[in-house]
Amino acid sequence: MTRSTPPRARGRPGAADDADRRARILDVAIELFSRHGIAATSMSQITRAAHVAPALLHYYFGDRDRLVDTLVEERIAPAIGAIGAAVAAAPDAPRDIVRVFVRAMSEGVTAHPWFPPLWLREVLSEGGLLRDRLVGTFATPVARGLRDRFARAQAEGVIDARLDPRLLVVSLISLTLFPHAAAPVWRPLLEAGDVTSTMLAEHTIALLERALEPPR
């Protein structure tokens, strides 16, 4: 493998040279973390992909751990915040909650494709390196809010009594996050190259709306 960019000269680069290396390092890092997992991605891999010297990472971020902290603050937290805000603003009818959540997730994921794999690996899988940093602050209020609203709707008789409101939250997240993360596998496998993000969202909404209805 030959180096694709010529080795840069030492010293501070000229202004027009190639702007905002810091942002590019963060982009490359979150991409690699999402693709290969945080623990499996070395600093060297990041520097190679971003075409910078290893020492630059340490100049900007200190060490590995603080690089991860920075990504959480500057990239991941805002992305989750947007989804949480959309759901919080939704009306109380279960159909509306479902529709708003699915669409918000669909849009968020389109804007940030690194999100589903990263969440699967680093939050949900046991031993995930982001679990502690994200669950308490970000996931808990959204999930509990959904649970409480489903429970209230069920008490009013607008949700099938056989369903558990807590598990409904799990089902909802399963149906939105998982298909996106798994798309590279099922798309070719099920000959579903034509399925767009929107089609997926509408399928999910149709499925859930029907599932929630109480019988008769």
Place this chain on the structure above:
Amino acid sequence: MTRSTPPRARGRPGAADDADRRARILDVAIELFSRHGIAATSMSQITRAAHVAPALLHYYFGDRDRLVDTLVEERIAPAIGAIGAAVAAAPDAPRDIVRVFVRAMSEGVTAHPWFPPLWLREVLSEGGLLRDRLVGTFATPVARGLRDRFARAQAEGVIDARLDPRLLVVSLISLTLFPHAAAPVWRPLLEAGDVTSTMLAEHTIALLERALEPPR
């Protein structure tokens, strides 16, 4: 960190000493791979957890790659095979397919808790190290079989016309695999410590059966 077992003497151990190290290495390896990801797990971590010398791994399995191959052959393939067989034997009615699949998955996962995280990370996530080894041989026939049976049922009018049979397969897998892998997160978060594997399965079956029904 002090060594928890005293360093073993060199040479072949006595028969009663501590049997079947090879099997124990495989157990430990699949557990660690499931918890931390394959790429993120070092041979040394495995040897430390299994209380054997690093060289023993190479004696039994050659190198890292062949250790993974061995795990696929001896542990993962049989586990998937059992689920595939159950589904293949199910009757053609969508309700039956769903019920058999969900229950088979639930039982398989109870017997092999390493399965969901490993599948999520190493098969479904982009860059997963098991994708190529598992998708073609194992996942494809099961997934396409399900799709075709759903499509036929839909043509006969027993499945809601708004649902896409291909995405139904995705939904089905999402609803079975994901909740198990994510359980360590949602259980405390949603105060669902009382939810058993069976309750989860029955919730999922109820949800899907209702969702499949054509309206009116």
Place this chain on the structure above:
DNA sequence: CTTGAAATTGAATTGTCATTCAATTTAATA
């Protein structure tokens, strides 16, 4: 202009990892 701060690099350091190898001990076979 001069000077100091910012951005960037190559090289050095220290640790860990995968893999190999010879030595050692026990089991199985003849």
Place this chain on the structure above:
DNA sequence: TATTAAATTGAATGACAATTCAATTTCAAG
């Protein structure tokens, strides 16, 4: 019992990773 095969280890090797540091270059402020 003698001999060979199997199972296991400690130690050595070479690659690569994380981190530090001094040197270099450019920008910004005076």
